[in-house]
Amino acid sequence: MTALLTIIVLLLVAIAIWQMTKIFELSQVNTDNSQVANDKDNKLNGYLMFGFLIFIYLITIYSFWAWGDVLLGTPASEHGPEYDSLMNISMALIFFVQIVTQALLHWFAYKYKGQKGKKALFYADNDKLEFIWTIIPVITLAGLIIYGLFTWTSLMDIDQEEGDPIIIELYAQQFNWKARYAGEDNVLGQANVRLIDINKNNVIGIDEADSYGQDDIVSQSELHLPVGRKIIFKMRSQDVLHSAYMPHFRAQMNCVPGMITQFSFTPTVTTEEMRMDPDMVQKVQKINKIRAERRANGDDNADAWEFDYVLLCNKICGSSHYNMQMKIVVESQEDFDAWLEGQDTFKQTIAKAE
Numbered sequence: 001m002t003a004l005l006t007i008i009v010l011l012l013v014a015i016a017i018w019q020m021t022k023i024f025e026l027s028q029v030n031t032d033n034s035q036v037a038n039d040k041d042n043k044l045n046g047y048l049m050f051g052f053l054i055f056i057y058l059i060t061i062y063s064f065w066a067w068g069d070v071l072l073g074t075p076a077s078e079h080g081p082e083y084d085s086l087m088n089i090s091m092a093l094i095f096f097v098q099i100v101t102q103a104l105l106h107w108f109a110y111k112y113k114g115q116k117g118k119k120a121l122f123y124a125d126n127d128k129l130e131f132i133w134t135i136i137p138v139i140t141l142a143g144l145i146i147y148g149l150f151t152w153t154s155l156m157d158i159d160q161e162e163g164d165p166i167i168i169e170l171y172a173q174q175f176n177w178k179a180r181y182a183g184e185d186n187v188l189g190q191a192n193v194r195l196i197d198i199n200k201n202n203v204i205g206i207d208e209a210d211s212y213g214q215d216d217i218v219s220q221s222e223l224h225l226p227v228g229r230k231i232i233f234k235m236r237s238q239d240v241l242h243s244a245y246m247p248h249f250r251a252q253m254n255c256v257p258g259m260i261t262q263f264s265f266t267p268t269v270t271t272e273e274m275r276m277d278p279d280m281v282q283k284v285q286k287i288n289k290i291r292a293e294r295r296a297n298g299d300d301n302a303d304a305w306e307f308d309y310v311l312l313c314n315k316i317c318g319s320s321h322y323n324m325q326m327k328i329v330v331e332s333q334e335d336f337d338a339w340l341e342g343q344d345t346f347k348q349t350i351a352k353a354e
């Protein structure tokens with residue numbers, strides 16, 4: 001609301017200034033009232049072009065300086081570095097081209113500004129030039145796209161047989177996540193939203209008749225993952241489009257009602273290790289400094305914060321979308337086994353409810 005009011009006030013001030021300059025102009029007698037730009041106008045606009053060039057360079061540098069530290073930092077999955085280098089190479093290329101082309105664009109606008117008596121040269125075309133400015137982007141873009149496709153294929157190559165993977169279902173609904181572990185047999189039992197039975201605590205519709213489902217384990221609070229172990233996620237959605245987004249692992253996949261989508265990664269950094277990562281330590285300090293200020297002002301959201309991995313929803317799925325998240329704990333295989341041991345299987349859950 002404050003932002004809206006500020007914008008309105010700024011707009012009104014701008015209109016007032018504009019109107020005042022008009023009055024000022026009208027009150028001047030014997031001045032050049034011509035609507036045609038003269039040399040002075042052209043010169044001013046030429047310099048303004050330069051000014052704008054400096055402005056966009058400065059704002060780029062400032063953005064890096066001010067917000068460079070909110071980037072994602074150390075990747076926590078095996079494919080993370082591969083993904084990051086694709087991103088970094090693309091961004092470096094974009095920045096390079098942007099810096100060069102903007103400089104040329106504004107320099108030419110300045111150099112060839114209008115001047116009395118100066119006539120534009122009629123220059124129809126130049127095949128050599130056109131060839132150069134077509135072939136360079138073609139080669140660059142083809143390279144990027146091929147590199148991207150190779151990366152995509154290697155990330156999306158989900159082999160169920162290879163590498164002793166754990167199968168986990170991520171179940172999305174407005175507005176929370178549930179995780180289902182496949183249990184001893186590592187096979188998820190059949191499930192369907194029509195089978196949901198809240199009275200029996202069957203919250204994600206596991207088929208009671210399917211023997212594969214009996215040992216499945218549903219977690220409603222945390223998603224635990226063993227470090228160094230390949231995980232295959234199967235995503236399901238109960239209601240609308242959601243997107244399972246695990247930024248620290250460079251993973252995202254849409255959850256689509258009526259179908260199962262999947263994604264796989266191997267976590268490489270435990271939660272404890274990530275808390276000690278220098279980038280992360282700095283980030284946490286920065287956030288806690290802001291929170292300390294909030295605490296001093298008596299605001300809420302002021303408790304000291306400790307880093308945890310998160311599973312977020314990255315599709316705007318409704319009013320509480322912003323808060324649709326689940327804590328992820330990456331730990332050693334032993335800790336993971338111990339945690340899983342403490343959870344009820346589907347069979348036990350049903351028995352308890354009866």
Ligand SMILES: [Cu+2]
Nearest residue numbers: 242313317324
């Ligand atoms: Cu959502």
